[in-house]
Every structure is written in structure tokens, then in C-alpha cells.
């Protein structure tokens with residue numbers, strides 16, 4: 001990446017000079033969007049390992065209460081609370097967000113719209129640095145007196161608001177500061193993404209020539225920016241409740257704890273779509289490439305995305321049906337919640353229609369993409385039960401909710417990430433991954449994943465509440481059949497975690513390979529990133545590309561090759 | 571070194587200004603969330619009016635005057651920058667900063683008086699909202715003033731004159747927030 | 760669209776707008792002294808909206824910016840209203856079937872000044 005690249009002559013005033021870069025300026029303080037993407041990606045993956053380890057520790061406690069967990073030790077009740085809380089927080093805010101939005105957004109947006117970098121490279125770097133700081137603050141909260149925050153990832157007051165209640169006054173404040181810093185990082189990143197995608201498109205690229213994944217990352221960033229404001233305000237208020245002694249959320253002194261729930265979920269529900277949309281975009285790209293077909297109903301898909309985005313702001317109180325909210329409001333939120341399943345179902349049908357009649361190649365990325373749709377469907381369908389306020393009164397806070405949630409977020413955060421990572425790995429490193437190992441890893445992840453959460457649906461239906469340290473204390477939940485299901489889920493989790501070693505081994509040997517065997521365009525795809533070198537140098541192209549057609553012109557009749565890259569004139 | 575991406579303008583608004591609009595948009599929901607929370611509490615608690623009566627309308631009004639005037643100097647600075655007169659734009663930005671300083675000093679005086687009368691941030695939820703909302707706004711004033719000083723530094727040398735407009739837009743937004751805070755915290759009793 | 764910056768300043772008399780804003784400010788301070796509730800509310804919030812409109816239109820130059828900038832900002836305002844509409848029924852409720860919010864008395868060291 002040290003060679004110098006001639007600037008786009010028509011733009012004249014900037015010449016890229018890349019002197020030999022030191023380790024620090026190349027890997028740590030880089031302003032190159034691809035390097036920042038890698039920083040986000042690997043920070044996110046490291047956090048995923050931490051979050052997965054937490055899941056392992058508390059699942060062991062649930063399956064074998066009181067056991068000395070290998071590698072962790074005894075899980076005390078306080079530990080248990082901190083583990084479940086931070087598992088949720090980490091997986092959503094420090095894994096799904098950085099990997100799906102920040103890493104893929106950073107890597108793909110400039111490459112796919114044909115420009116040399118983000119519009120604000122330094123703000124981009126600042127965004128990652130703040131994000132890293134937030135991760136450090138969160139991890140440090142585990143090692144302060146009292147331990148990490150244990151009030152649930154939703155941080156409902158009054159439990160979260162007072163040290164006397166949660167017994168982790170420092171830990172909960174650090175948790176809150178970490179989350180707030182993370183929001184700042186993604187606001188900076190989001191503004192960068194949206195501005196870049198709006199303004200910096202290659203010449204000739206019209207609105208509807210933009211690849212779907214870029215569209216969806218941009219819409220997701222907008223959803224994030226538009227929804228996070230109230231929660232930032234709420235975080236300020238909660239922080240003051242914790243540390244200054246105000247009573248915004250303390251009913252004893254004139255506050256209102258339900259207000260926090262509204263502030264939280266007004267962000268929290270759109271947040272689901274913030275991480276879902278990039279994963280759906282990644283899936284769409286992969287399906288078109290490996291079905292060798294034009295995207296079915298490209299424009300409808302985009303409009304459906306807008307519809308989802310708008311609707312996602314109207315459903316938030318379905319998380320609060322049992323919080324004592326006004327029952328008339330519960331009716332409204334039930335209706336809107338059921339409505340939002342329509343655009344999502346429509347998107348799934350568009351996937352199926354895209355696959356229909358295609359010449360499908362079951363490569364590893366394609367397997368992940370197909371699995372995404374299949375597994376997310378289960379999550380979506382079980383959501384209908386919870387969106388209906390009547391059924392939710394029974395299911396609320398049971399493992400049914402938990403399993404539903406994981407059937408949506410696991411496909412998004414894990415399957416979506418693996419799909420995108422295996423698909424763009426050749427572009428990122430210039431080398432192909434091993435297909436056999438990739439498939440072993442795929443099946444070794446998908447089968448145990450269902451093994452974890454199908455039993456949890458059953459347990460939830462049987463009335464097992466979440467956030468309970470030891471079910472043996474509850475005669476109704478201590479039965480041996482229920483315990484067997486818990487053990488089954490825990491064993492599945494351990495198998496799934498073990499199979500991740502295959503993934504890291506595969507990454508490692510592929511990355512260590514001597515020759516760069518990927519070439520520019522190993523999948524024969526149309527979008528612009530495949531016209532750059534693999535990996536693309538700083539500045540991406542010696543001469544920035546011009547666009548002549550849409551991104552999904554596969555199997556065009558009368559053409560010798562079955563793909564038609566966006567930058568080929570004619 | 572500016573990337574070529576930064577110089578493109580497919581959406582019809584220059585990149586810097588487009589980004590500032592997105593900043594303002596995300597700030598609207600931050601202040602909006604806080605003020606909406608305050609307003610719904612305030613409507614449900616008419617008795618908070620007794621507390622609001624203890625705020626100083628005259629000082630609040632004076633501060634509104636200060637901010638409105640600083641908005642005027644900010645927009646005049648933009649005009650000067652558009653005409654290519656960097657030094658004049660910088661002088662007007664310094665005038666705007668002076669407004670920010672006066673605003674913060676008056677605020678400090680107000681708060682000292684109120685606290686010495688026993689109305690602290692923990693006195694009641696009204697006062698919690700009062701200090702939180704005005705404090706968050708004051709932080710924006712301070713941040714804006716610091717950025718403005720940096721922009722004025724380059725504008726003085728006739729460099730990066732487009733930045734004058736960008737900080738101006740942000741400053742007008744801070745002004746608008748205060749335009750709403752003033753009646754919410756001082757006038758409604 | 761991009762040339763607006765060169766023209767905007769010439770046509771608008773910024774000082775005049777500023778003077779209008781100050782007049783509105785004086786009305787909004789003096790209006791409440793009449794002691795009529797509806798006048799107070801209109802003086803306070805009606806005028807605030809007018810002031811914000813003037814600042815946004817002429818000082819922020821939204822009058823010459825591409826329309827979508829306005830739509831973007833109004834969308835955010837609509838979202839805030841939506842949040843208010845969904846949240847207010849709960850926060851403004853003082854009692855339910857099984858609960859009553861406690862009435863809170865404020866203690867301060869000094870007597871209130873009214």
C-alpha cells in the first residue's frame with residue numbers, strides 16, 4: 001500500500017502521496033476506510049469472543065447449578081447478573097453494530113460507489129477511536145469495586161438508577177458511559193456514511209444504480225441517527241440520577257420509571273432494523289451473485305426498506321405491554337407491530353423470487369445467506385405471538401421472548417457477518433478461503449444454533465422466566481425434563497463455540513497463504529469493488545471508475561459472459 | 571489531504587453543509603427527546619409553575635437577546651466570507667464568540683443565585699429538568715464557541731472560508747434551541 | 760443550487776430580521792404580565808415558533824437550500840412529536856387500577872419568592 005497513486009486528473013487539486021508508512025500510521029492511526037473497517041471488524045470479533053464466553057459461563061450455571069465452570073470458576077448470583085447484562089450489551093452494541101454497520105459500511109460504501117475514501121477520513125478515524133475507548137470503558141467496568149452492571153441490558157430504573165438497589169454504583173455508571181460513547185462513535189460514523197453515499201457517487205451512478213447493501217446501510221444509519229436522540233437524552237438523565245441524585249426516573253421523588261422505558265425502546269426497536277438492514281443487504285448481494293440472476297424487484301425492495309424504516313418508529317411500546325402502559329395505547333402498538341411484519345415478509349419473498357430459476361451455486365457465502373433467510377423467518381414468525389398484546393402478557397419475560405430474540409439477532413449478527421465476511425474476504429485480503437473448512441464451520445454453527453434455541457422456545461412456553469440464577473429454587477421449574485432441555489441447550493452452545501475454532505483456523509491459513517489467488521473478481525460479480533485490486537490500495541483505484549448500468553445485470557441475454565460489470569461501457 | 575470523495579456533490583449540497591444538516595437533524599432528536607420528556611411532565615404537573623416562578627425572566631430574556639444578536643453576527647460573518655473577506659468574517663466570528671461568553675457568564679450568575687436560594691438540581695424534578703436542559707444547551711454553546719475560534723483562525727488567513735457557514739448553521743441551531751428553552755423554563759408559570 | 764450562497768446575502772436584510780426577532784422577544788416577555796393564561800401561552804410558544812421559523816429560514820438559509828434539507832429537519836420534528844404522542848399518555852397518568860403516584864413536596868432552604 002506504499003506506492004503512490006496518480007490523482008483523478010479532472011479533480012486536480014489533490015495528489016495522493018504515500019510515503020513509506022510506519023506501523024502506527026498504517027495500522028493504528030490510519031484514515032483509510034478499509035483499514036478502519038478492519039479495525040472495527042476485528043474489535044467486533046474480539047468482543048464477540050468475550051460475549052460468547054459470557055454466554056458459556058452463565059449457560060453452564062443454568063445447566064449445572066453451582067458447578068465450578070472450567071475457565072471461569074464459580075458463577076455467583078452477582079456474577080450471573082453482570083454476565084447476562086453484559087452479554088446482551090456487548091453482542092448488540094459492540095458486535096452487531098460495529099461489524100455490520102461500521103465494518104461493512106466502511107469497507108463497502110466507498111468501494112461500491114466508486115470513490116477513493118469516506119468524505120471525512122479523519123472523523124472516520126475519530127469514530128473508531130471513540131468506539132475503542134467505549135469498549136475499554138465497558139470492559140473496565142468489570143474490574144471496579146462491586147463488579148459490572150447487572151440490571152439487564154435494558155437498564156430499567158429504578159434498579160439501574162440507584163447504587164443502593166443494584167449494588168454496582170460504579171459499574172452501572174461505567175456501563176452507561178460506555179454505551180453513550182458508543183452512540184457518539186456511531187453518530188460520527190453514520191453522518192460520514194450517509195454523506196458519502198449521498199454526495200460521493202461515481203460519475204454515471206444514478207440513485208437506482210447503487211447496490212442494495214449500500215442503500216440498506218445508509219437507511220440503517222439514518223434510522224440510528226433519528227432514533228438514538230431520545231436515548232442519549234435519557235442516558236444523560238439516568239447518569240444524573242445515578243451520580244447527582246436527581247429523580248427523573250424515581251417515582252418516590254416525582255419521576256417516572258416508565259419514561260425511561262419509552263426513551264429506551266423508542267431507540268431500541270429501530271435498533272433491530274439498524275442491524276437487520278445491513279445483514280439483509282449483504283444477503284441480497286450474495287444471492288444475486290450466486291444465483292447469477294438479476295435482483296427481483298430491486299426498486300420495490302428499496303421502497304419496502306423505506307416502509308420498514310418508517311414503521312419501525314411506530315412500534316416501540318410492544319416491549320412494554322406489561323409495564324402498566326395505557327391499554328388503549330397497547331392496542332395501537334399491537335396493530336403497528338403486526339403491520340411491520342408485512343414489509344419484512346415482502347423482502348423474504350423478493351429473496352425467494354430472486355433465487356427462483358437461477359443457477360444456484362452453493363458456496364460458503366451462499367449457504368450463509370440462505371441460512372440467514374431461513375433462520376430469520378423463524379424469528380420473525382415467533383415475533384407475531386409477542387407483538388399481540390394479549391399473548392405477550394403470558395410470554396413476556398419468558399425464554400420464549402429470549403429464543404425469539406436470538407432467532408432474529410443471531411441470523412443478523414452472526415450469520416449475516418459470516419456471509420459478508422466469507423464473501424468479501426477475497427477482496428479484503430486478496431486470498432480465497434478454504435471452501436471445505438468453510439462448509440464444516442457453517443454446519444457446525446447452524447445445527448448447534450438451533451439446538452440451543454429450540455429447547456428454549458419449549459422452556460419459555462412452559463413458563464420459564466428469564467434472568468433467574470438457579471431454577472432449582474423454583475419447584476415448578478426444577479423438574480428433570482426441563483433441566484434436560486437446559487443441559488441440551490448448554491451442550492449445543494459449547495459445540496457451537498468449539499466450531500468457531502474452525503473459522504479462525506480457516507482465516508489464519510487463508511491469510512498465511514503465499515500467493516494471492518483471488519484476483520480482482522473471483523465470484524464474477526458486477527459491483528464496483530470487484531474492479532479494484534484485491535486488496536485495494538489506498539485510494540482504491542488508480543483512476544476512479546465511471547458507472548454505466550445497474551449492479552445486478554447477470555445472465556444478460558446475448559452476452560458471452562453471464563455478468564456485466566457496472567463500469568464496462570457499452 | 572482531502573479525498574476526491576469530499577469534492578463530489580451528487581446530492582446538490584456541498585459535503586460539509588450536508589454533514590452539518592445531518593448533525594443538526596440528530597441534535598433535534600436529542601433535544602427533542604429531553605424537551606418532550608419535560609413537557610409531558612410539565613403538563614401533568616401544573617404545580618411546577620410555582621417553581622418556575624423562581625426563575626429570572628429578565629436574565630433569561632437578556633440571554634435570548636444575546637443569542638439572537640450573536641446569530642446576527644454569525645450570519646453577517648457568513649456574508650463576509652461569501653464575499654471573500656476572510657478577516658472581516660473572522661472579526662464577526664469573534665463577536666459571536668463574545669456573545670457566547672456573555673451568555674455563559676449570565677448563566678453562571680443566574681445559577682449561583684438560584685443555588686444560593688436553595689433551588690438545586692435535586693430540589694425537585696422541575697429543577698432537575700431546568701439544570702439539565704439548560705446545562706446541555708450551555709455545553710453546546712461552549713463547544714460552538716471553541717469551534718468558532720478555530721474556524722476564525724483559518725478564516726483570518728482567507729483559508730477554508732466555507733467553514734464559516736458551517737459553524738454558522740450549527741450556531742443558529744443552538745440559538746433555536748434556546749428560543750424554545752426560554753419560554754419552556756422561564757415564561758410558562 | 761450550489762450558487763445560492765453567493766446570492767442569499769444580497770437579498771435579505773439580516774438586520775431587519777434581527778430587529779423583528781427582538782420585537783417578538785419583547786412581546787413574549789411582556790405578554791405574560793397581562794396575567795391571562797391563553798395570552799401567556801400564545802406569547803410564549805406561538806412567538807417561539809415564529810422566531811425559530813425566521814432564524815431557520817433566513818439565517819440558516821433554508822429558504823434557498825434544496826427542499827430535502829427542510830424535509831429532513833421536519834421529519835426529525837415529526838419523530839419527536841411521535842415520541843411525545845406515544846409516551847405522554849403513560850407519563851401524564853397519575854393513577855392506575857392498582858397504583859397512585861405519590862404527591863411530592865419540594866423542600867428548599869429559602870422561602871419561595873412569590
Ligand SMILES: [Cu+2]
Nearest residue numbers: 269316318319
Ligand atoms: Cu421491538
